[in-house]
Amino acid sequence: MGSMFRGEEVALVQLFLPTAAAYSCVSQLGELGLVEFRDLNASVSAFQRRFVADVRRCEELEKTFTFLQEEVRRAGLALPVPEGRLPAPPPRDLLRIQEETDRLSQELRDVRGNQQALQIQLHQLRLHSAVLGQGHVPPLAAAQMDGPSERTPLLLSLGGPHKDLRVNFVAGAVEPHKAAALERLLWRACRGFLIASFRETEQQLEDPVTGEPATWMTFLISYWGEQIGQKIHKITDCFHCHVFPFLEQEEARRAALQQLQQQSQELQEVLGETERFLSQVLGRVQQLLPPRQVQVRKMKAVYLALNQCSVSTTHKCLIAEVWCATRDLPVLQEVLRDSSSEAGVSAVAHRIPCQDMPPTLIRTNRFTASFQGIVDAYGVGRYQEVNPAPYTIVTFPFLFAVMFGDVGHGLLMFLFALAMVLAEDRPAVKTAQNEIWQTFFGGRYLLLLMGLFSIYTGFIYNECFSRATTIFPSGWSVAAMANQSGWSDAFLAQHAVLTLDPSVKGVFLGPYPFGIDPVWSLAGNHLSFLNSFKMKMSVILGVTHMAFGVVLGVFNHLHFGQRHRLLLETLPELTFLLGLFGYLVFLVVYKWLSASATSAASAPSILIHFINMFLFSRSPSNQPLFPGQEVVQSTLVVLALATVPVLLLGTPLYLLCRQRRHSRRDPAGRQVGWVGHLPDSGVAGCWPLQATSLPPALQLVPSEVFMHQAIHTIEFCLGCISNTASYLRLWALSLAHAQLSEVLWAMVMRLGLGMGREVGVAAVALVPIFAAFAVLTVAILLVMEGLSAFLHALRLHWVEFQNKFYSGTGYKLSPFTFALEDE
Amino acid sequence: TRVRGSPQASASASRVLLRMLSPLPGRGSAHLVCLQLGPASHPGIPRPAMTAHSFALPVIIFTTFWGLIGIAGPWFVPKGPNRGVIITMLVATAVCCYLFWLIAILAQLNPLFGPQLKNETIWYVRFLWE
Numbered sequence: 001m002g003s004m005f006r007g008e009e010v011a012l013v014q015l016f017l018p019t020a021a022a023y024s025c026v027s028q029l030g031e032l033g034l035v036e037f038r039d040l041n042a043s044v045s046a047f048q049r050r051f052v053a054d055v056r057r058c059e060e061l062e063k064t065f066t067f068l069q070e071e072v073r074r075a076g077l078a079l080p081v082p083e084g085r086l087p088a089p090p091p092r093d094l095l096r097i098q099e100e101t102d103r104l105s106q107e108l109r110d111v112r113g114n115q116q117a118l119q120i121q122l123h124q125l126r127l128h129s130a131v132l133g134q135g136h137v138p139p140l141a142a143a144q145m146d147g148p149s150e151r152t153p154l155l156l157s158l159g160g161p162h163k164d165l166r167v168n169f170v171a172g173a174v175e176p177h178k179a180a181a182l183e184r185l186l187w188r189a190c191r192g193f194l195i196a197s198f199r200e201t202e203q204q205l206e207d208p209v210t211g212e213p214a215t216w217m218t219f220l221i222s223y224w225g226e227q228i229g230q231k232i233h234k235i236t237d238c239f240h241c242h243v244f245p246f247l248e249q250e251e252a253r254r255a256a257l258q259q260l261q262q263q264s265q266e267l268q269e270v271l272g273e274t275e276r277f278l279s280q281v282l283g284r285v286q287q288l289l290p291p292r293q294v295q296v297r298k299m300k301a302v303y304l305a306l307n308q309c310s311v312s313t314t315h316k317c318l319i320a321e322v323w324c325a326t327r328d329l330p331v332l333q334e335v336l337r338d339s340s341s342e343a344g345v346s347a348v349a350h351r352i353p354c355q356d357m358p359p360t361l362i363r364t365n366r367f368t369a370s371f372q373g374i375v376d377a378y379g380v381g382r383y384q385e386v387n388p389a390p391y392t393i394v395t396f397p398f399l400f401a402v403m404f405g406d407v408g409h410g411l412l413m414f415l416f417a418l419a420m421v422l423a424e425d426r427p428a429v430k431t432a433q434n435e436i437w438q439t440f441f442g443g444r445y446l447l448l449l450m451g452l453f454s455i456y457t458g459f460i461y462n463e464c465f466s467r468a469t470t471i472f473p474s475g476w477s478v479a480a481m482a483n484q485s486g487w488s489d490a491f492l493a494q495h496a497v498l499t500l501d502p503s504v505k506g507v508f509l510g511p512y513p514f515g516i517d518p519v520w521s522l523a524g525n526h527l528s529f530l531n532s533f534k535m536k537m538s539v540i541l542g543v544t545h546m547a548f549g550v551v552l553g554v555f556n557h558l559h560f561g562q563r564h565r566l567l568l569e570t571l572p573e574l575t576f577l578l579g580l581f582g583y584l585v586f587l588v589v590y591k592w593l594s595a596s597a598t599s600a601a602s603a604p605s606i607l608i609h610f611i612n613m614f615l616f617s618r619s620p621s622n623q624p625l626f627p628g629q630e631v632v633q634s635t636l637v638v639l640a641l642a643t644v645p646v647l648l649l650g651t652p653l654y655l656l657c658r659q660r661r662h663s664r665r666d667p668a669g670r671q672v673g674w675v676g677h678l679p680d681s682g683v684a685g686c687w688p689l690q691a692t693s694l695p696p697a698l699q700l701v702p703s704e705v706f707m708h709q710a711i712h713t714i715e716f717c718l719g720c721i722s723n724t725a726s727y728l729r730l731w732a733l734s735l736a737h738a739q740l741s742e743v744l745w746a747m748v749m750r751l752g753l754g755m756g757r758e759v760g761v762a763a764v765a766l767v768p769i770f771a772a773f774a775v776l777t778v779a780i781l782l783v784m785e786g787l788s789a790f791l792h793a794l795r796l797h798w799v800e801f802q803n804k805f806y807s808g809t810g811y812k813l814s815p816f817t818f819a820l821e822d823e
Numbered sequence: 824t825r826v827r828g829s830p831q832a833s834a835s836a837s838r839v840l841l842r843m844l845s846p847l848p849g850r851g852s853a854h855l856v857c858l859q860l861g862p863a864s865h866p867g868i869p870r871p872a873m874t875a876h877s878f879a880l881p882v883i884i885f886t887t888f889w890g891l892i893g894i895a896g897p898w899f900v901p902k903g904p905n906r907g908v909i910i911t912m913l914v915a916t917a918v919c920c921y922l923f924w925l926i927a928i929l930a931q932l933n934p935l936f937g938p939q940l941k942n943e944t945i946w947y948v949r950f951l952w953e
Contacts, residue, residue: 003904003907004907004908005907365905368908390907390908390911390912391911391915393908393911393912393915394911394912394915394916394919395915395919398915398916398919398920398923402923456920456923457923460923460924460927472876473952474952475875475876475931476937476938477952478940478945478948478949478952479949479950479952481937482945482949487945492942492945492946493942495942496941496942497939497940497941497942498939498940498942498945499936499937499938499939499940500937500938500939500940501936501937502934502935502936502937507937508934508937509875509876510875510876510877510878511876511878511881511928511929511931511932512876512928512931513876513880513881513928514881514924514928515924515927516927516931517931519938519940519948520938522938522940522944522948523938523939523940524938524939524940524941525936525938525939526938528936529934529936529938532930533926533927533930533931536926536930537923537926537927537930540922540926541922541923541926544922589929592929592930592932592933593929593932593933594933595933595935596933597933597934597935597936600935600936603935
């Protein structure tokens with residue numbers, strides 16, 4: 001059988017790595033991804049391990065990388081993907097990388113700081129020029145321009161105590177949302193002694209910190225009096241306004257404005273230069289960062305792996321314990337030899353016996369990976385137990401198709417999956433980020449097989465978008481029935497529905513050769529026939545599937561050397577299952593073969609026979625199917641009941657007897673080497689050990705063993721009944737799908753096709769009607785029903801099939817590898 | 824159940840349909856491609872033009888077909904790392920599909936009751952599936 005039949009043999013290997021070559025050896029192992037390191041320093045905290053300093057240096061480097069990455073992102077640039085093979089750099093390069101990175105980040109920080117400062121300066125200059133150029137005309141000047149007016153005498157007449165009346169100005173800029181408050185406060189505090197004029201800047205200025213354009217309110221306050229001046233200054237300070245010197249004379253102001261403009265121009269040039277330099281630095285960062293990130297990440301991983309090794313007593317080499325597939329041992333040894341060649345002493349690997357359960361390794365390709373994935377989602381198998389995945393490749397799509405059977409829907413699903421499979425190598429498809437698409441894409445082979453089997457079961461159910469096809473002529477002759485029963489036109493006009501009778505000669509001409517007869521899709525009682533057919537089909541498929549599961553357990557017993565379980569567990573289980581439910585299948589098939597339509601009214605009922613079988617009673621009205629049926633049934637029930645104590649007591653008694661025999665033989669307590677039988681649900685906990693080992697065998701505690709076996713027996717016997725009934729979901733879901741499909745056709749498409757006798761009306765109406773039909777088909781019948789059938793097929797596999805032989809309590813071999821985690 | 828108009832109208836509609844179909848005389852013979860194994864002719868009663876379906880022939884054909892895939896196919900799988908998986912797939916497919924088809928045909932072998940058809944359907948099918 002292929003390698004998927006059971007997990008590969010995994011060995012525990014001890015590596016002796018000379019200290020000088022340890023780093024390069026582990027780095028090479030990481031590149032190959034062959035082995036899983038076991039943590040030998042589990043009792044040591046992370047801060048006390050040997051290479052913690054190196055790990056910390058790598059982490060600091062990563063922090064710097066994050067800062068650089070953030071800066072690049074802020075500038076709106078993207079980091080290119082690193083290409084080529086980038087092995088982990090040797091430890092002596094770490095210092096160089098660190099210096100390089102630190103220099104770059106310092107440069108970047110300096111340039112950024114400069115840029116900030118320049119921008120703030122520019123902002124100030126701009127504000128100043130806005131204030132000056134705003135055109136606030138001081139009121140006195142305005143009064144002078146107006147010439148003599150009503151106001152002038154008032155001012156001129158002021159004399160006396162206000163001899164030193166001089167108007168002063170405060171000019172500045174304030175944020176617009178504070179302007180109203182500022183104005184209010186100024187008025188309240190210095191009422192009457194100032195005139196303030198507020199105006200909004202015409203252009204928006206860029207805020208140096210956030211970079212967002214904002215408008216500012218410029219103000220010009222004219223006041224007189226020292227104290228008022230002080231108050232105003234305090235208030236403007238409180239509001240964080242930018243205050244600028246305001247010269248009275250117009251020309252002075254103009255000169256100042258010109259100077260400001262010159263200054264801001266120069267500043268802008270300097271700013272431009274700075275930004276050019278910044279983009280240069282960012283370009284260097286873009287080039288340098290991605291490969292360094294990969295290298296440092298690898299380095300950190302190597303040091304973390306090295307931290308898991310223990311140091312030998314002579315401190316000359318590191319000892320590592322790894323799990324490695326037996327098949328890969330030669331490669332491992334070669335790699336170690338090559339990478340430690342320059343150190344003089346070569347690294348050594350040798351196999352040691354293991355006491356713990358090794359991890360499970362099953363190699364898959366891209367086709368089998370999705371099927372192994374759904375098995376592993378339930379639980380990874382124990383070391384070397386039988387893997388259900390190769391059978392799941394066919395039985396899962398098949399059981400899905402039994403619940404989904406429709407040619408049209410299956411064809412749509414198949415084509416969709418085929419499109420994905422044919423386009424799977426395209427880079428655009430592989431790098432798509434949408435999670436739902438990734439889910440569908442990952443299961444493309446699953447969908448392909450599901451669609452294919454659905455087409456097949458669709459042909460058998462004779463349903464194509466709920467319509468039946470007559471590939472072969474139907475096996476029911478309406479004409480014969482009509483002729484022989486005298487169905488004249490008048491008779492037909494009086495009776496709305498009439499039933500064909502198979503006992504009339506010539507009406508039933510033989511079973512339809514492939515699938516369900518198309519006449520049933522025209523019949524009003526088609527559900528009666530289909531229900532009976534599908535229920536019996538579900539039971540037959542279920543009993544077959546479960547019996548197959550029990551048989552697979554045989555391989556487990558043989559492999560783990562527990563032949564007693566063949567006799568004490570598998571045989572009673574098969575007897576119970578086949579004796580009761582295999583007999584039910586036999587009754588079903590026998591009735592199919594032997595029933596005749598002439599005696600249809602008195603046909604025996606399998607259900608009543610089955611119930612009476614368990615109750616050891618009989619119904620007089622129910623005729624036996626075959627002579628001697630009662631004897632056969634009683635025998636089978638007694639046999640099945642007899643297997644229960646065998647199942648319950650057989651294995652524990654045998655194991656206890658054997659233990660007593662062994663302890664009698666070796667009273668010194670040196671037991672024969674095999675790890676004790678872990679009484680799980682039917683799966684061994686024993687794995688082949690090296691001949692050199694003599695591990696202490698687990699003492700079997702009698703009560704525990706009996707209890708485990710009792711649980712297993714109850715689970716199996718009651719499970720037989722409930723699991724068989726559980727397979728009836730195959731019937732239920734296929735019925736639901738057929739009914740939904742038919743309702744959609746009858747309510748949507750039939751309206752469009754039956755519309756109007758004129759040529760044009762139906763054609764135009766069909767376009768939106770078909771659109772609705774298509775959307776509802778995809779949304780309800782493909783997506784919703786598909787997911788539903790998928791889930792139920794999964795449940796049937798995980799619970800009903802796998803609990804007959806699979807324990808799923810192992811763990812996967814997760815090799816030490818540098819491949820990205822999102823694989 | 825739909826409320827129907829006058830029964831006369833539906834009867835006459837079926838008659839129109841019949842007249843539309845009758846100018847196609849060769850229609851019936853297209854069905855007579857299957858072998859005529861089946862119930863023996865009954866003297867006195869006119870033999871219907873429908874052909875009988877045999878049971879033995881489909882069983883032989885499909886058993887051979889799936890037997891070839893499931894039993895003979897594994898011998899021709901080329902040697903390679905995936906040989907075991909492919910053989911498992913072939914055998915499992917053959918078993919599943921054959922079993923499913925067999926259940927379908929056995930369930931219809933000896934029907935205990937027949938389809939219940941509406942009178943319009945009887946009118947139509949009676950002459951169409953001649």
